[in-house]
Amino acid sequence: MKRATVFAILLICLGFNVATAKHVQWLVLDGAVGPVANELLNIALEAAEEDGAEALIIELDTPGGLLSTTRIMCKTILAAKVPVVLYISPSGSRAGSAGVFLTLASHIAVMAPGTNIGAAHPVGLGGFGGQSDSSQVMEDKITNDAAAFARTLAERHGRNVEWAESAVRESKSITETEALDLGVIDFITGSRDSLLVKLDSMTVDLESGPYTLDTANADIHETNIGLRLKILDFIANPNFAYILLLLGIYGLFFELYNPGAVFPGVVGVLALILAFFSLQMLPISWAGLLLILLAIVLFLLEIKVASYGMLTIGGIISMALGSLMLFEPFKTGIQVGLELIITAAIITALFFVFVVGMGLRAQSKKVTTGQEGIVGELGYVTVALNPQGKVQVHGEIWQAEASEPIEKGARVCVVAVSEGLLLKVEKKS
Numbered sequence: 051m052k053r054a055t056v057f058a059i060l061l062i063c064l065g066f067n068v069a070t071a072k073h074v075q076w077l078v079l080d081g082a083v084g085p086v087a088n089e090l091l092n093i094a095l096e097a098a099e100e101d102g103a104e105a106l107i108i109e110l111d112t113p114g115g116l117l118s119t120t121r122i123m124c125k126t127i128l129a130a131k132v133p134v135v136l137y138i139s140p141s142g143s144r145a146g147s148a149g150v151f152l153t154l155a156s157h158i159a160v161m162a163p164g165t166n167i168g169a170a171h172p173v174g175l176g177g178f179g180g181q182s183d184s185s186q187v188m189e190d191k192i193t194n195d196a197a198a199f200a201r202t203l204a205e206r207h208g209r210n211v212e213w214a215e216s217a218v219r220e221s222k223s224i225t226e227t228e229a230l231d232l233g234v235i236d237f238i239t240g241s242r243d244s245l246l247v248k249l250d251s252m253t254v255d256l257e258s259g260p261y262t263l264d265t266a267n268a269d270i271h272e273t274n275i276g277l278r279l280k281i282l283d284f285i286a287n288p289n290f291a292y293i294l295l296l297l298g299i300y301g302l303f304f305e306l307y308n309p310g311a312v313f314p315g316v317v318g319v320l321a322l323i324l325a326f327f328s329l330q331m332l333p334i335s336w337a338g339l340l341l342i343l344l345a346i347v348l349f350l351l352e353i354k355v356a357s358y359g360m361l362t363i364g365g366i367i368s369m370a371l372g373s374l375m376l377f378e379p380f381k382t383g384i385q386v387g388l389e390l391i392i393t394a395a396i397i398t399a400l401f402f403v404f405v406v407g408m409g410l411r412a413q414s415k416k417v418t419t420g421q422e423g424i425v426g427e428l429g430y431v432t433v434a435l436n437p438q439g440k441v442q443v444h445g446e447i448w449q450a451e452a453s454e455p456i457e458k459g460a461r462v463c464v465v466a467v468s469e470g471l472l473l474k475v476e477k478k479s
Contacts, residue, residue, distance in 0.1 A: 072267065074271070075105070076242075077091065077094035077106065077107070081286065083147075084286055088119050090273065094108075095134075098132045099132055104263050105249065106133070108134065108136050108156070110152065114147025131258065134155075136159050138153070141165060148170075153234070154207070157255075160237055168221070171217075171221040209234055236252075247266060250266040285324060292391075295329070298322030301321060339376065340372070345369035348368060366395055366399050427444065432447060438451045450475050462478055
């Protein structure tokens with residue numbers, strides 16, 4: 051009986067130790083900041099708070115994203131019940147645009163060697179073909195608001211306020227060593243283990259009060275991403291969004307070119323719906339999107355107008371330029387891969403060269419049907435022509451007329467077709 055009691059106590063203690071083992075919750079955010087990233091943050095933070103994690107560590111590599119979603123994520127981080135550590139990693143990663151705000155909002159900011167942070171100026175705010183006064187005023191308002199938000203976040207955690215504002219207003223970007231020297235981050239480290247060691251015994255201020263981390267030898271619990279979020283995250287990839295947009299364009303084009311085909315139209319509509327869902331999670335350039343839409347119009351006009359390929363050339367140039375400008379890569383860091391753009395342009399060019407070439411060949415080809423199709427054909431006389439009689443052409447008997455008498459059985463050539471389907475023929479020697 052005593053042994054059973056001791057054994058039960060040991061099991062209880064073991065279960066207690068397992069349940070209360072030190073651990074940190076780890077979340078990887080790799081890509082544009084949007085609704086999917088926000089949902090992942092909520093899932094990871096909820097798991098960290100429920101399981102009593104020492105901290106939530108966000109491993110970040112992002113070119114930027116939606117400012118509205120970034121604000122929501124920053125509010126979530128500021129209200130967290132556990133410390134949030136933002137770790138810009140691995141080497142070669144960046145915290146661009148939206149990533150700057152997330153870094154400033156986190157309780158502890160860390161960078162790996164060979165990373166950078168900055169360029170947080172809001173984009174996609176101007177008018178078309180030049181900014182009007184109203185659009186400039188709106189851009190200034192949003193920029194001022196974003197700069198004030200960056201200053202607030204920096205002040206909250208005692209970080210460099212001047213740099214935070216310059217990252218928004220002047221799109222400044224700095225390396226990890228410069229960020230450490232300027233007081234933008236807390237330290238630099240290159241691995242998960244060293245990160246946990248350096249985090250140990252650090253104290254942060256939560257809404258509930260000061261909290262000292264105990265992360266030495268802590269376990270790492272990876273945030274489980276469900277299939278739904280994996281699919282949504284994949285769709286939000288700018289390259290995939292671009293492919294969906296092209297599939298939608300080609301699908302609708304084929305449907306208009308061959309009415310009643312149905313399948314291309316259905317595929318095109320579905321692809322466009324998914325593309326628009328993806329694009330609304332990315333900071334797109336309206337100028338780039340309009341150029342792509344112009345390319346569609348030019349391609350469709352090529353079907354109806356005999357431009358001998360000029361409209362196709364204009365459409366390909368418009369599509370290539372629109373693709374390069376679609377996400378304003380020089381400002382946002384988000385862009386469609388150049389290889390994908392070149393491949394799409396080549397495929398489009400080859401397709402329309404084939405279509406236009408077939409059309410030109412069809413126009414220059416001799417007519418083989420109707421009244422015009424029989425002109426130039428050979429036959430022979432079945433009833434002597436004097437001047438009228440009958441001839442057989444293509445196995446059919448026709449009423450014919452000649453300018454001179456032609457005997458039965460002679461070979462003739464059709465030179466014209468008059469009203470009443472009377473063939474005018476001449477003798478063929």
